[in-house]
Amino acid sequence: MNSIQIVAVIVSCCVGLLQAASLPDFLTPCKGTDPNLNQCAETEANKVIPKLMKGYPSLNIPVLSPLKIDQIKVENTGQLNIVINDAVVRGLEDAKASKFNIDLKSHNINLRLNIPNLNIQGEYEMEGQVLVLPLNGKGACNITAVNGDFDIAVSYTLYDKDGVQYAKIEKVDVAIDIKDAHLYFANLLNAKKQVSDDINALLNKEWRQVIHDLEPAIKETVSLIVTQVGNGIIDKVPYAEIFGNELP
Template sequence: MKLDIISVDTPGNFKISLKNVSIYGLEKLEVTGVKANLTEHVVNMNFSVPSYTLLSKYEMDGRILVLSLKGEGESNITATDVTVEYELKYDLVDKKGEQFVKIADQHVHYEVSRAYFNFTNLFNGDKLLGDSTINLLNDEWKSINDELKEGIEETIKSVSATIVGGIFEKVPYRFAFL
């Protein structure tokens, strides 16, 4: 999957922008559960992915946990054993005599069993400081993930809205949930 940009801002004044993003591993995505309540207009889906790798150009600045991070360059973010719970609430809209699904709200929760980070050119290329920071990020991956979780879930919602919304714009409701 290719995305132009992913941006994550945390309440703690940390910003990271990933550009020209390529995501690998989603071809192994498995739908592990689907539950639909068509009367209430709610669909719940569970997904799992053994691993994904996100390659991009990055720019970051700010504090995460106790770390001050600054840099721009190439990034590689990999996560393993990813599970996602996705809830879609929808409305029905009429277009040309047909009913179509329109996304009203989404909720996302994800978990990973491990995450790995690599960023080139941290701290203007200071190799010693950059390498030790990368090691710390990878040692403290769980805390980093927890700190970024809200922003990552918002990103998943945005990507999901684009994909799911694009499908539902073209497929009438009577064919959407057979």
Template sequence: MRVHLCILAAVIATANAGSLPSYIKPCSASDPNLNDCIQKVITAIGPKFAKGIPELGVASMDPVDLGKIVVNNPALKIIFTDTVLTGLGDFVVNSFKINTDKGKAALDFTANVTLKAHYEMDGQVLILPIKGNGQAKIKITNLNIVIKYDYKTVDGHWVVPSYKDSYKMDRAQFKFNNLFGGNKELADTTGKFLNENWNVIIQEIAPPALDQIIRKCVEEVTKFFGAVPADQLLTA
């Protein structure tokens, strides 16, 4: 998830966009402990930025509006609308690494997140037919995201030409209201089945949901990098 890019960009951009807040200590590229410095900065003030910084044009990442998410597989089709994700503001940074000579960086972080949306679902999960239309809630425990990205300076500003990400989680819990038109017996049986086989279900849902999170984040990063010169993002 490029959520880390959003947080890092917001942290550094804000620290240099105007008067330096007392709670921010900027990092220097010449610091032999640069990785630790940036990690501490993100840990200390990242949650503040996750709530949004209107004066910098930074949209909220907790909550974050993901809009419409479509899961369109041969056996299962789900449409989530009015999708909202919460929990990113309470992330924990596991590690941060940057190589200023090669223009490469990587962030490893973990968060417990909750996705709420209206859903329409029709299809089959493993051997079980499933259908419903109503409110959905998905809780993901210890969502661990690792993002590795390249960065370079173009016309005085940082750009991110490429990145790779990976993720894993400890657990996912699902609640879909109004399964099978409100048939309680079928809904209870199906709900139990979904949560017992959460790892199979999340493989269908996670990729498009994470793509939406990443897209939102990249949009904000683009604004930051386009507005703040590279030599202000990281001091000499």
């Protein structure tokens, strides 16, 4: 799973709608019939994001600050293969949710998550090409995405379990807009430090292309996390309770 695991946070945003009978007191449901449902969801999501950073096992929410991910992969892009092992992600505690658009009739939820500084550190292995450079290497890495907007579109279906209606996430799409990035990969080309540092300087100058090469993995990871964590939560809470037992 990936840094932009942001997404456990995102699910938390949706979780901010759940009923307090099943959840901690700080989680307040937004009623599905509320004409200001989108604003309510934004307000409640931003209240609970800081509170969920330590995790909540009974809701299948992992510790988010810092978030530990066994492995992040970028592969089969035709240009670049990267594996980051033992990744540690920081910065989720500063995430802000906005632009909610909840359509309970079409079963779609859209929102934006802004993260000022999303930092990923770990041990990387790289093989492939970035820009015009054939690159390989192995060692420590440090990646920071600055002022990133993650637009997330979730679609879900409903099903019956023991005579009660529940929801299930079927698809998650993610669009990414990052304003700046800082990158460091130790031991590039297994060369001397000065050569490796010079290559890193070029990668930072052309950070947009590097982030573009990393984008498929970011999107896939965010989608996977939203799906797994989201379904883990809504599998336990009846659909009506998620929206305060008031559906349109």
